Amino acid sequence: EDKVVQSPLSLVVHEGDTVTLNCSYEVTNFRSLLWYKQEKKAPTFLFMLTSSGIEKKSGRLSSILDKKELSSILNITATQTGDSAIYLCAVTTPGTYKYIFGTGTRLKVLA
Amino acid sequence: NAGVTQTPKFRVLKTGQSMTLLCAQDMNHEYMYWYRQDPGMGLRLIHYSVGEGTTAKGEVPDGYNVSRLKKQNFLLGLESAAPSQTSVYFCASSYGNRDSETQYFGPGTRLLVL
16 A cells, blocks of 8 residues: 655754654655645645655755655755644655645744 | 635534535646545545546545536535544645646635534
8 A cells, every 4th residue: 555654743843943854655656756835724835856866945945855765855944933834745656646645744943 | 816716614514414515726727636634644535536527536535425527626525424524625636747746725624513
């Protein structure tokens, strides 16, 4: 059964800290991995990663895929209170139209 | 361009009542999805559609039905609501092609079944 596991489940840090969130997957065939940020309502898209292994960056956020380890990390540097959210990871597989989501990591950044 | 919209935003039902949740998108997306989100469970796929007139079961389809009569709309029905269906429901849509796999989510519908 295809599975996506995120760790840690929750994390509390102080402003200015750097955090690393993990997403590992077990799927029969891999196509892409997506990261989303969910604040109070709908998840919003952050990054999409493929087997190319190219790191994606946006401001203080960056993410990369490790094909060997079947995992991805999401780094957030110089955290701010506005980074407090649930971070979701999802994997897609070829030939299907489904996104397999992990349970998410709840990040709280204290002022 | 409203993106993905959902109605209603919040609803309280009694056990056994029925209701329909409406999802609409104006991005001409082929694929549409219904998820439910419960604490500690992440997003679980209920049903999805890869085009007008087609639907398929997801991970947790029992107790739900869907219809996609028009490309822009995806309806989720609960025929006889149960307390276990208390959840936040999200609709999402995507182009469904290799170069653009991002899903766009609606704001969610909070459903409470008493």
